[in-house]
Amino acid sequence: MDYKVADLSLAEFGRKEIRLAEHEMPGLMAVRREYADAQPLRGAKIMGSLHMTIQTAVLIETLVALGADVRWVSCNIFSTQDHAAAAVVVGPEGTVEDPKGVPVFAWKGETLEEYWWCTDQALSWPDGTPPNMILDDGGDATLLVHKGAEYEAAGAVPTAGEGDPEEWGIILETLRRTIAERPGRWTETAAAIKGVTEETTTGVHRLYEMAKNGTLKFPAINVNDSVTKSKFDNKYGCRHSVIDGLNRATDVLIGGKVAVVCGYGDVGKGCADALRGQGARVIVTEIDPICALQAAMDGFQVTTLEDVVDIADIFVTTTGNFNIITAEHMGRMKHQAIVSNIGHFDNEIDMAGLARIPGIEKIEIKPQVHEWRFPDGHSIIVLAEGRLMNLGCATGHPSFVMSNSFTNQVIAQIELFTKTDQYPVGVYVLPKHLDEKVARLHLDALGVKLTKLTKEQAAYIGVDVEGPYKPDHYRY
């Protein structure tokens, strides 16, 4: 079995954490039981490109339990948990000396060249055959296949890319090398793939763009927009992990402090709820009158950042936009105010503007926690250098949240692999009854007892007794 991970000896530690995570991922464990006999993924050759974490290990081993043959990479050069990667390679039945798990090509701190080498490795089986399914997060695996097939059809790989020059230079070099090694390989791969299931907004956006410009070569299920994925990630995941990140980074007492949450979408709602739960006085900023009204109805003061920047102790940006907290804002903050972002990637806080302030001093307290001292002597504490603080200062979302996301992924893989003829090339969301199924699979673990509709009540609201219970446009 081919693989490349940081250190196989970490497998025992990884296996212990996988065992604990399984208990907190009831949806995945339920689908293993439900489909154990049917083996719906027998014959599926799934290439996965998704953060190689302990929770993803449970996803991978669920796909295997349903009959799939799997190869895996991480979709971020920093996000691999090396003990998770090691445990997946060794597998539940294997040993470090005789691994019997799944080929993984991932380690924390990959270079970009290594990242794209890993993606290429996982997109080809040892016998040279391609995958017939992709499970993607961010769209890099889907991109490599599409661009490879495009350049083979054009008979040439262009010299210039379509995005960041450094990364595109590496992608183009990867394609030049692989096309030279095996001409026609990417055309064959694109033709072999029945479909892709996509985890996140970024990847989904790329898919809709390809569908719109007619370049999409196989059907895709947009997992991101399942209610039981995005609502969980955004509201319940951040409600948990914003506190996790703040506590691991600063140990600040949140109770009694003034916390500003910029944005009151699902992420902001989760963060405001969590911070209020810790006893903070939470102030919300918003641009959208509906979200602002919701915040006010939920009992939060809603005002502008400028009005409160000099009285708040904790700042959390959740907007998905950029330059929300500027260098000027930070210059006006209280001594040792804590500044963090849990919304967009890394530009909600103007870190470049902060670094340009004459006489500013950056002091590392510990990894991902920096004190920035202004010339007048006062300081602020910035978490994760303005990047997502729940990932930089904690471990992202907890297992139960990921169980919802990943159960959607497994069900979407089964849908596309077993009902391919029902999915002509295009981008789909899971039908609502399957979104509801994901929720159902998590209820027992929380001791939930559902009320059943009578036939008359179902008829009264025009639904089936077994659902789906809401129209597609319903906003939960």
Ligand SMILES: O=C(Nc1ccc2nc(N3CCOCC3)sc2c1)c1ccc(CN2C(=O)C=NC2=O)cc1
């Ligand atoms: O992105 C993730 N993780 C991550 C971890 C560290 C890290 N360090 C970085 N740098 C930047 C440059 O300077 C050095 C440090 S970027 C970075 C990213 C990530 C996302 C979703 C899930 C999904 N997930 C699970 O699988 C389990 N819980 C989750 O939330 C995982 C990781």
